Amino acid sequence: MSMGQNGDEPTVGQLVANASKDLSNLVRSEIELAKTELKKTAVKAGTGAGLFAGAAFLALLAIVLLSIALAYAFNALGLHPALAFLVTAGIYLLIAAVLVLIGRRALSSAKGPERAIQTSKESVDALKAIGKGDEVSLPTAPPEPGGRR
Template sequence: MGPNGSEPTIGQLVANASKDLSGLIRGEIALAKTELKKTAVAAGTGAGMFGAAAFLGVLVIILLSIAAAYGLTAAGLHPAIAFLIVAGAYLLIAAVLVFLGIRALKSAKGPQRTIETSKESVEVLKAIGKGD
């Protein structure tokens, strides 16, 4: 209320609006924290499950590699040669993956359009600041 008990002054209206806006922002931040906490727990659980699956996948690859080497041994090769063949196959696969990875990295470029538009924005702001 104003000094004479009638309508509130502009200062009081601005103060009330500021207080209401602060309360609204605090409420939104609290809601965001609650939602993010639930999301973080779900993401952590999912990441843990992916980690366990990756570990089991590595164990499967090891066991299949041993089985392949013993299969070559059963086909008549010496065990040392059989294991070397399996290791050589993995070495070849790794080399191909490295080659493909290098090619992919060379083709990767930065955010060219974003850099260009940012430079243009800076130039426009400089021109506005100079009064052009």
């Protein structure tokens, strides 16, 4: 840190410049942390949505097969072809139900950027304390994205 004219303490301008630089670094770090956390959440949400899409496709196939089976049942009353279609449709419905359960679990595990929100709250509290004139020790280096805090 550079010193003022008398060599003892930095000037007010230097303090403001340093605080501005530190605040800028802190904001950039918080944004990077939020991006990292949201990327992980988006992958989980995308997986859950993909599983729901697979379940919807299989359910559509089941509806088509159930319709054909019902038509055979009414048309022929010789239950053999209709029964075969009903069993196939039942298998598709079971697979669709399993995909829905897996998709629901994947979507429920998706979370927001919890660490970024927490560290942002800490930063706001520290800035409020500085504004009141309280002594606050700020971290010397912002946390690395993806690293543990």
